Amino acid sequence: MRTSPAWIAAIAALCCLAACTARDDTAPKPDDDAGRRMFGSIAFEPCTLSGALASSSINAQCARLDVPENPEQPEGRRIALNIAWLPASDKGTTAPDPVFFLAGGPGQAATEYAAQIDLALREVRKHRDIVLIDQRGTGKLSPLVCRDANGAELKLATEDEVDADALAAYAGRCAKALEGKADPRYYTTTQAVGDLDAVRAALGVSQVNLVGVSYGTRVAQQYAAKFPTHTRSLVLDGVAPNELVVGGEFARTFERALELQSAHCQSLPTCRERYPRDLRTQLRGLKERLDAAPVQVDFRDPATAQRRRDTLTADTVVGVTHLFSYMPQMMSLMPVVIDEADRGEYAPLMALAQLVTRSMDGQMSRAMQWSVICAEDADRYTPDPADADTVLGAQTGSSFFAACRQWPHGTRPAQFDTPLHSDVPALLMSGEMDPVTPPAYGERVAKGLRNSRHFVLRGQGHNVGATGCMPKLVGQFIESLDAKSLDAKCLDSIGYVPPFTGYNGWEP
Numbered sequence: 001m002r003t004s005p006a007w008i009a010a011i012a013a014l015c016c017l018a019a020c021t022a023r024d025d026t027a028p029k030p031d032d033d034a035g036r037r038m039f040g041s042i043a044f045e046p047c048t049l050s051g052a053l054a055s056s057s058i059n060a061q062c063a064r065l066d067v068p069e070n071p072e073q074p075e076g077r078r079i080a081l082n083i084a085w086l087p088a089s090d091k092g093t094t095a096p097d098p099v100f101f102l103a104g105g106p107g108q109a110a111t112e113y114a115a116q117i118d119l120a121l122r123e124v125r126k127h128r129d130i131v132l133i134d135q136r137g138t139g140k141l142s143p144l145v146c147r148d149a150n151g152a153e154l155k156l157a158t159e160d161e162v163d164a165d166a167l168a169a170y171a172g173r174c175a176k177a178l179e180g181k182a183d184p185r186y187y188t189t190t191q192a193v194g195d196l197d198a199v200r201a202a203l204g205v206s207q208v209n210l211v212g213v214s215y216g217t218r219v220a221q222q223y224a225a226k227f228p229t230h231t232r233s234l235v236l237d238g239v240a241p242n243e244l245v246v247g248g249e250f251a252r253t254f255e256r257a258l259e260l261q262s263a264h265c266q267s268l269p270t271c272r273e274r275y276p277r278d279l280r281t282q283l284r285g286l287k288e289r290l291d292a293a294p295v296q297v298d299f300r301d302p303a304t305a306q307r308r309r310d311t312l313t314a315d316t317v318v319g320v321t322h323l324f325s326y327m328p329q330m331m332s333l334m335p336v337v338i339d340e341a342d343r344g345e346y347a348p349l350m351a352l353a354q355l356v357t358r359s360m361d362g363q364m365s366r367a368m369q370w371s372v373i374c375a376e377d378a379d380r381y382t383p384d385p386a387d388a389d390t391v392l393g394a395q396t397g398s399s400f401f402a403a404c405r406q407w408p409h410g411t412r413p414a415q416f417d418t419p420l421h422s423d424v425p426a427l428l429m430s431g432e433m434d435p436v437t438p439p440a441y442g443e444r445v446a447k448g449l450r451n452s453r454h455f456v457l458r459g460q461g462h463n464v465g466a467t468g469c470m471p472k473l474v475g476q477f478i479e480s481l482d483a484k485s486l487d488a489k490c491l492d493s494i495g496y497v498p499p500f501t502g503y504n505g506w507e508p
Contacts, residue, residue, distance in 0.1 A: 037061055039061075039063075039085060039129075039203050039204075040202050040203035040204030040205070041202050041203075041204065042063045042065060042083070042199075042202050042203060043063060044061035044062060044063040044083075044085055045061065045062060045063070046059065046060075046061060046062075047059075047060050047061065047062035047084065048060070049062075049084055049111055049112075049114035049115070050112075050114075050115070056115050057115065058086070058114045058115045058118055060084045060085060060086050060114060060132075061084070061085040061086075061087065062082070062083065062084050062085075062111075063083045063085070064080045064081060064082060064083065064141055065080070065081045065083060065198065065199055065202055066078045066079070066080050066081075067079060067081060067136075067194075067195055067198050069136075069182070069183060069186050070183065070186050071186075071191060071194055077183075079136055079141075079142040079182075080141040080142050081133055081134065081136065081141065081142065081195055081198075081199065082109070082111055082133075082134040082139040082140055082141040082142070083111075083131065083132065083133050083134075083199060084110075084111045084114060084131070084132040085129060085130070085131055085132075086114070086117075086118060086125060086129065086130040086131075086132070087129055088125055088126065088127055088128050088129050089125055089126050090126050090127055093127050094127060094128065094129065095127050095128045096205060096206075096207075097128070097205060097206075097207045097208060097209055097232045098128055098129040098130065098131050098203070098205060098208055098209070099121065099124055099128050099129070099130050099131065099208070099209045099210075099211055099478070100131050100133065100196060100199075100200075100208045100209070100210050100211070101117050101121070101130060101131070101132050101133075101211050101212075101216075102133075102135075102196075102210060102211065102212035102213070102216030102217075102219045102220055103132075103134075103135065103138075103213065103215075103216050104213045104214030104215045104216050104238070104463070105138075105214070105215045105364055105365070105368075105369055105372075106135070106189075106215045106246075106368060106369045106372040106373070107137075107138060107364035107365040107366065107368050107369040107372075108138060108215075108363065108364060108365075109134040109135070109138035109139035109140075109365075110132040110133060110134055110135070110139075111132045111134050111139055112139070112363075113132075114132060116466065117130065117132065118130070119466050119471070120465040120466035120470075120471055120474075121211065121465075121471065121474065121475075122471055122475075123471050123472050123474065123475025123476070124209075124211075124471075124474060124475045124478050126475070127479070128209070128478065131199070131203070131208075133195070133196060133199055135192045135195070135219070135368070136186075136187050136191060136192060136195055136368075137187040137365055137367065137368030137371060138365045138368055143365060143368075144178070144182055144184065144187055144365055144367040144368040144371065145365070145367065146173070146174035146175075146177040146178055146367060147177060148177065154170070154173060154174055154177055156170050163399075164395075164398065164399050164402035165402075167399070167402045167403050168402045168403055168405040168406050169406070170403070171370060171402075171403035171404075171405070171406045171407045172406035172407075174367060174407075175406060175407055175408050178367075183408070184367065184370070184371045184407060184408045184409065184410075185371070185375070185408050185409060185410035186371075186410060187367075187368050187371035187372070187410075188371055188372055188375045188376060188409075188410050188412070189218060189219055189222055189372060189376060189412075189416075190222070190410075190412060190413060190416070191410075192219055193219065193222050193223045193226055193227075196208075196219070196223055197223070197226075197227050197230065200230060206230065207229075207230055207231065207232040208230060208231065208232060209232050209233045209234075209235070209478050210223060210224065210231060210233070210234050210235070211235040211237070211465075211474075212234075212235070212236055212237065213237045213238055213463045213465065214237070214238040214240065214436070214437060214462065214463060215240060215246065215372075217236040217237065217238065217239045217240050217437075217445075218240045218242065218244075218246075220234055220236060221234075221236075221242055221420045221445070222242070222416070224420060224422055224424055225415075225418075225420055225422070228422060228424065231422075231424050232424075232425075232481070233424065233425045233426065233427075233477070233478055233481055234424055234425070234426040234427070234449070234452075235426070235427050235428075235429075235465070235474055235477070235478070236426065236427070236428045236429070236442070236445065237428075237429050237463050237464060237465040238429075238430065238431070238434060238436070238437040238462050238463045238464070239428055239429075239430060239437055239441045239442040239444075239445050240437055240441060241419060241441050241444050241445050242416065242417050242418060242419055242420060243417045243418070243419060244441065245377045245380045245381050245382075246372075246373055246376075246377045247373060247377060247381070247396075247397060247400035247401065248377065248380075248381045248382070248384075248397050248400075249384075249397075250392060250396055250397070250400070250436060251384075251387040251390040251391075251392040251393065251394070251396045251397065252384070252386060252387065252390060253434075253435055253436055253437075253438050254322055254325065254390070254391065254392055254435045254436075255280075255390040255391060255392070256435075256438060257325050257433050257434065257435035257438075257461075258279060258280040258283065258321075258325070258391060259280060260432070260433045261279055261280075261325070261331060261334075261335075261433065261499075262278035262279045262280050262281075264459070264496055264499070265278065265279065265335060265499050266278060268498065268499075270501055270506075271335070271498070271499050271501060271506075274335075274339075274501045274502075275335050275339055275499075277342075279334065279335050279338060280391065282338050282339060282342050283317070283318070283321060283338055283391055284391060285342065286314070286317055286338060286341055286342050287314040287317060287318055287391065288314075289314075290312065290313055290314035290316075290317060291313075291314040294311050294312060294313040294314070295311070295312050295346060296309060296310070296311055296312075297309065297310060297311070297312045297346040297347060297350040298347065299346075299347040299348075299350040299351050299354075300347070300351060301351070301354060302351045302352075302354060302355045303354070303355070303358060308354075310350060310354075312341075312346050312349065312350050312353070316350075316353050317338075317341065317349065317353075318391055318392060319353075319356075320349065320352055320353050320356050321334055321338070321391075322392070322435065323356055324352075324356075325433070325435040325461065326434075326435060326436070326461050326462040326463075327461050327462070328431075328433065328459055328460055328461050328496070328497040329497055331433075331461065331497070332497045332498060332499050332500050332506065333352070333500055334499075335499040335500060335501075336499070336500045336501065336502060336503060337349050337352060348503075370403045370404065370407045370409070371407070371409060371410070373400070373401065373404070374401070374403065374404035374407050374409035375409040375410045375411060375412055376412050376416065377401070378401040378404040378409075380417065381397055381398075381401055383397060383398065384397075419444070419445070419447075419448045420445065420448050420449065421448040421449075421450075422448065422449055422450070423450050423451050424449065424451065425451045425452070425477070425481040425482070425483060426446075426449040426451065426452035426453075426483065427452065427453060427455075427473070427474065427477045427483045427486075428442045428445060428446050428449075428452060428453070428454040428455070429442070429454070429455045429456075429457065429464050429465065429470065430442040430454065430455070430456050430457070430464070431456075431457050431459075431460035431461045431462055431463070431464045432456055432457060432458050432459055432460060433459060433460065433461050434460070434461055434462045435461065435462065436462055437462065439454075439456045442454045442456070451481075451483070452483060453483035453484050453486065455470075455473075455488060455491060457470070457491060457494050458491075458494055458495055458496065459494065459495050459496035459497060460494065467494060468490065468491060468493065468494040469490035469491060469493075470491075472490070473486050473488060473490075473491075
């Protein structure tokens with residue numbers, strides 16, 4: 001198995017005290033005999049939502065809303081937005097302003113994370129409806145998927161050796177396959193913001209609360225800038241500033257996360273004794289060795305328990321570590337796994353690589369992601385010489401945008417990358433060890449939000465909305481719209497996940 005810098009970078013793109021007023025005549029109507037419910041002018045039907053990464057399914061109401069693919073040609077080709085509605089649990093005090101959840105990526109479908117969203121927003125849902133809208137190009141109704149003449153999804157010629165040229169050529173074939181079926185130029189953040197407001201209007205509500213994670217924080221900021229009167233509040237988790245070139249800083253933000261992980265280990269006597277060479281140093285050495293000579297590894301497949309043999313490369317090792325760094329519980333495994341590999345025992349690392357590859361399969365719309373980053377980020381990317389001295393390496397940024405050489409892409413508004421300046425009440429949160437949206441990004445955005453507060457969760461990674469007491473704080477904020485008055489002492493109990501000192505766990 002072979003990964004690539006392009007694949008590594010693409011992964012990095014992975015969340016009730018005040019009185020409530022009763023909903024007005026736009027409220028959802030009672031079920032009819034078929035179980036349908038009207039919310040504004042949209043007819044919803046009962047459905048069950050699940051996803052590849054969810055441990056359970058969740059009951060919801062589902063619908064579709066057709067919108068123009070090209071907003072400037074309303075009579076032209078139309079696409080369907082997939083919408084799921086999680087009704088407020090306390091139907092007697094449902095507030096008139098629902099929450100719109102905005103998924104990350106770019107390329108993730110919000111409805112596929114319904115169970116996780118319901119957990120993170122459980123306090124909010126007591127008094128508010130949660131609305132999940134699959135961004136155009138994702139999900140089951142309007143996916144931007146490239147298929148051959150027989151209807152099979154186009155694949156790279158080989159996943160074993162994906163370089164920038166091969167990825168660009170694949171993007172060209174993919175674009176050719178979409179001709180006459182979809183126009184990738186209209187699958188950007190700007191069109192998605194218009195879609196969100198079309199859903200808001202169809203639901204018959206005057207204001208919405210936006211909860212965005214990762215790339216979804218970009219969507220939220222763009223919506224608040226274009227439709228300020230319709231934005232009641234912002235909750236931004238894993239914050240991406242408007243001026244950020246997504247993918248352009250992955251090498252440096254990952255390096256920062258590795259340094260923090262290594263420093264934490266060195267602060268613990270048992271960890272320091274077990275791993276005298278820090279994780280970053282070991283990872284660099286292992287990468288150099290495997291760059292020179294990839295190894296054949298016999299291992300047990302984690303899905304089937306069958307014995308297998310495959311090739312372990314430097315890119316595989318770095319890709320797995322990068323993905324695991326998003327989650328502190330998973331990252332706690334890496335010191336022992338990397339240390340074992342450094343000693344020549346590669347099977348555990350190989351098994352984890354297989355597990356990661358399977359879990360990520362189908363979780364991101366690659367074509368939709370290209371439409372976003374090629375229109376909004378690629379021409380703003382400038383290589384940084386400092387990337388050469390990182391684990392990910394200097395080629396990470398350029399590989400991330402390789403597809404843009406042949407991918408049809410749209411444009412962005414003139415003020416797209418202008419920082420948001422607004423009085424909208426906002427709650428921002430970051431994980432201290434986030435490898436892609438570090439706390440400095442949240443601080444940068446908070447400067448322009450005069451009615452905001454930024455929480456940094458100690459020892460945590462990417463997307464922290466479901467961590468500890470954050471669901472309670474988010475619920476209180478959306479009720480009160482006063483982030484500064486929140487009592488956040490409960491966050492003090494959130495701390496670091498100790499690194500494993502062996503396969504039996506960590507020492508107490």
